[in-house]
Amino acid sequence: MILEVLVYDPVGHEKAISSLKSSKFDYFVKVFSSFHGLVSYLLGRNSYTLRKSTGSLVELVPNSAENDLFHNICIVLDSDAPHRPEDLFEDKEALLRYRFQHLNLSVIPFSFESSTDDLNEILEKKSLRKAQLLKDRLPRIQTWVGLIENVPPCILTMPNVLETLDKKPDGLSLDAKVGLVQRLANAFDYRSLMELKHPEGYYSEVVGQWEFPAHDLTIDELLYCGFVMLKLGLQNWDAQNAEMGKSEIPTLFRNDNTLLSFLFHVRDNYRLGNPFHNFRHAIDVLQASFYFVSKLQAISANDSLINNRLSKELMNPCATALLLVASLGHDIGHPGITNPFLTAHKTPVAAYFKDQSVLENFHLTQFCSILEPYAVTAPKFYGSFSQVFISDCILATDMAKHDLYTSKITDFMPMEAVDRSKSGVKTVATNTLAALLIKCADISNVCRPLRVSVKWGISLNQEFSEVAALERLMKDSTSAKNVEKVPSVPVSSLTPQSAMKLVPSLSGSQLFFIERFAEKFFNEISDSLPALDFLSEELEKNKLFWKKPANTT
Structure with a gap:
């Protein structure tokens, strides 16, 4: 040892x-x-x-x-x-x-x-x-x-x-945490602690591509991609404040180094060894949210489709910045197992959250505890609206609520029903749209181009294999050995064909997820938000690949 x-x-x-x-x-x-x-x-x-x-x-x-x-x-x-x-x-x-x-x-x-x-x-x-x-x-x-x-x-x-967190009086006060994170941001040059394989401009380009190569990037490179996206989102929010004569509102992060310090802190609290629910997944979901909002913000004010125009209006710079922040933290602290496992085995965390969205409530709780010392210096940003917004986004990623959110698409659209003159109505509409977007991002791996999508499929398959092995271990401690990483070659080098050879059942699991969860959801998203219709188009291409006789078992 x-x-x-x-x-x-x-x-x-x-x-x-x-x-x-x-x-x-x-x-x-x-x-x-x-x-x-x-x-x-x-x-x-x-x-x-x-x-x-x-x-x-x-x-x-x-x-x-x-x-x-x-x-x-x-x-x-x-x-x-x-x-x-x-x-x-x-x-x-x-x-x-x-x-x-x-x-x-x-x-x-x-x-x-x-x-x-x-x-x-x-x-x-x-x-x-x-x-x-x-x-x-x-x-x-x-x-x-x-x-x-x-x-x-x-x-x-x-x-x-x-x-x-429950014993705050016995631990560090919020003021003490604020002091620590500020001194950490002042004491270290976080950019110098990172190793990037490409010039910085490369990452600004790659975050704007739907074929985002998450598995080809190192953890440092992923972190820098997160920095690029969050910085842009926060800059746009600052610019909106300046236009509205609110430039006195302090920004969430005082400078680039503080933002990097926050990203390091978040990265460290994702479980590095999880095959799927890890920091790579967090940045992938952040990039998907970033890409969706970029598509919506590119819509012309004269667009003939009212849903496109109003979705752009609802996802204003403040809402966009909050969506990106929530996307970064939506799975923090994930243990690599499922809500059904946590509730079935009566774990303390399931009891704590009364068996309701156990993982999502935990992610929200831990993420807010990390975010708060950074955000407390910007109360106008991290007020009650922001906290509810982030909560709605993270809790929307519970797959047990998938059908509920699928129904929200048709209930929410068409958006001409949104009375934008009433701030409360508009706030609910904004939060609902953001929740739908982060949900799109969270399960969008099946809508990525096939070369990228298959790597996420392999990673998720491995994580489910570990859950199954853990179930066997819980029944008989002699029956399950520590699960080896699958595949045995780096995921980044896999092709769809080589992935099928490694995991012949992959086509079946991909088709099940597409047909049970993704297909209806993304078709309705594409119908309701035409700016995002590429999602259903890519999904259909992937479905056709997995349905080929040579790829089924």
């Missing part, structure tokens, strides 16, 4: 640190003389993983497979070290526990000068239980959703997230 030990040691206790050795763990020890250096390392931690090489040597390598964090991380803070102004963060433990909870950190203040305790023993005691829970994929999922007892509070589980 691997144990990553990160030591903040500004004084220099090389002898004590070099003596760290365990019979239970293979140590990877990294020493930081500045707290700034430690935090910078943690901000980029998801880009790397650890592996054992020759003998017991552990090395840091790129996490190109985007695996979960499967080993322990302990941070040892020299408790004798005086606070230095350049460190910026006086309460170092508070920062580490708040911002880097996704790393399941054990934070250990330790006096190298006076402690008589054995640091090795402390590290082992803090890490043994975590190692048992984090080592394999299926037990990790069980742990995340609260089906395992005696889970250390430092592990980021769904129950722990909710418990932390």
Whole structure:
């Protein structure tokens, strides 16, 4: 078992640190003389993983497979070290526990000068239980959703997230969180922490394409795409305020670096190892929403179709910015399993939300807790309207409500019935349209060009395979092994034909989803909003491919 030990040691206790050795763990020890250096390392931690090489040597390598964090991380803070102004963060433990909870950190203040305790023993005691829970994929999922007892509070589980939020008086105040996120934004150049394979202009172009190649992009590249889209959406909202003489309204993010800091924070709270419901999916849904709104905003004021004109009016710059923000956070903290699983196994999170839209309510709760410290400085942006808007959008992604939202399309249209002179009526209409758009975006993978669509189909198939394996494990702990990634080759290199060879049942699952959920929904969207008629056209092409005799089993 691997144990990553990160030591903040500004004084220099090389002898004590070099003596760290365990019979239970293979140590990877990294020493930081500045707290700034430690935090910078943690901000980029998801880009790397650890592996054992020759003998017991552990090395840091790129996490190109985007695996979960499967080993322990302990941070040892020299408790004798005086606070230095350049460190910026006086309460170092508070920062580490708040911002880097996704790393399941054990934070250990330790006096190298006076402690008589054995640091090795402390590290082992803090890490043994975590190692048992984090080592394999299926037990990790069980742990995340609260089906395992005696889970250390430092592990980021769904129950722990909710418990932390419920105990605000005992934890960090909102003002303290605001201070932390502002100091983080001031202390680090987030763009320098990213590696992009292409010039920045490439990403501005690619987010405007319906054949958005999400699986061809790294996590850093996806994050930068998110930055491009959110920045544009927020700039348009700022421009609208200026035109209306409301330029005194503060923007949601003070500058590019603060926006990037927020995106890093959101990225870190998606489960990296989920085959489908991960940060890549979040950016893909954000891009789809961005693309839909771009299509609506390109409509001429003289367009002959009233639904096109009024949808453009309803999705004004403020609504657009909020839709993009909601799209980014709509699946945050997803454990890679389904609402039926959570309710059937009586998980704590299902009980907390009374079996109603369990995942969606959790995503909303966690996302708003992350967004609030960034948004509180812009109360005009993040007021009651914005909070209801984001809530309506995220809750609309519950597939149990799919038929309800399909019926809303015909109930909502034609839009000439919308009385735009009444602000309340217009607000409801805007929220309904936004909910329909994010729902379109959330399930639009079947409407992407086939080369892209098939990769999402493979990813979702793998996630459902893990759910099935977990069900078997719950019935008999000896019957299910940790599920290997499917396919065994990178998803980005798959073609529709090679995907079919890897998963012969793929055509059946794609056709089921298209015929049960997507076809009627997207046909009605295309009929009601002709600017989005490309969705039903691409869906029909994909359906014809999956129905070919050579592609059915």
